[in-house]
Amino acid sequence: MDAAFLPGFELVIATALVDIDLALEVVSRVVDPEIPVLTIAELGILREVAVEEGQIVVTITPTYSGCPAMRQIEDDIRAHLIAAGFEQVVVKTTHTPAWTTDWIAPEAKSKLEAFGIAPPSAVIEVLCPQCHAPKPRLASRFGSTACKALMVCTGCGEPFDLFKEF
């Protein structure tokens, strides 16, 4: 019996026939279609990879209730696993527990910033991802996707996305 861990997630138990470690590795490499610098694992969307009756069962949680990327993510997970040789793949969606920005990995936050999106933060102040000036102005609470707000830097004047703290 094999076991693989995703940090902070449930223990995943494999049967002898399916290589769960490989499946986990493959699924962990799937990127978010709207923020392609981050994987679904880094974003906290990926909750579990398990084996049930010879099938790979992947469980994901939507970030926002209406996140339109969920269907694409499901398709991408399936395509990656099938390309890696897994035949029986099931992708499940769970709403429990509800996703939170706390699940975004710390290293992912610096990748977000490098990509031009200010990472979510309740404690650290929001800085412009371009020039790092403080005190941006909120242009719109609602941005290019459900998870982002639109800010304008008061230093360089550039608009930028802020990943909303939820």
Added chain:
Amino acid sequence: MTKTQLSTPKSLEFTMLLGHADDNMVLAQRLGDWISRAPELEEDVALGNIALDHLGVARALYTLAGAVEGLGRDEDELAMFRSEREYLNLLLVEQPNGDFAHTMVRQLLFDCYQLHLWEHLSGSADLELAGIAGRALKEAGYHFRHSSGWVVRLGDGTEESSRRAQAAVDALWQFTDEMFQDDTAAFRLGWERAVMAVLAEGGLTVPADQYQRSGGRAGLHTEHLGFLLAEMQWMQRSYPGLSW
């Protein structure tokens, strides 16, 4: 539609889930109408995003309701193949968009209701429902900040914006009583306090005429819902099973 027996707790849960799902579905459809027509680009994006949140909640609740019902109906079937009489949404959400003030006041009244609703349901024994509610609660808080900000700005803005915001409160107040029935009756005090505070800040008042309408939760709707459903459902009804 297969008639469910209303005496069992299971069918009560199904009806409850359907009512909340319908609220979000109908409001998402209404808000979607604003896309490309909002007063400014940011508002276009905002209303589209809010509509998407409501649509996502509706989809999750329909899926859950279908599972509770146990007859194999999925989200599409519940959304697209029930008639006006079978929709159980509140009358408030089906009211036409009117002008921007009208939409924002409708949103304020509903956001504040949903804040209480999701907080209550996030403690549900059904963990899937608790999860959906937990997520929706954060979104409702965000929607409330948006709608309350606008209602204050419009109410306390120009003579024209104030007149329009007051007209919206006067027109929509009659649909507020309906939100507080049975399980949701306990929300009324907290809701009133929050709504009154926003209205007061915008210099707006509640109409003296306390006439109230209800019936949405029993499938008795205003004349507006049928038109909305006809537009929303016609494609699935013309080409059943059609997908993108």
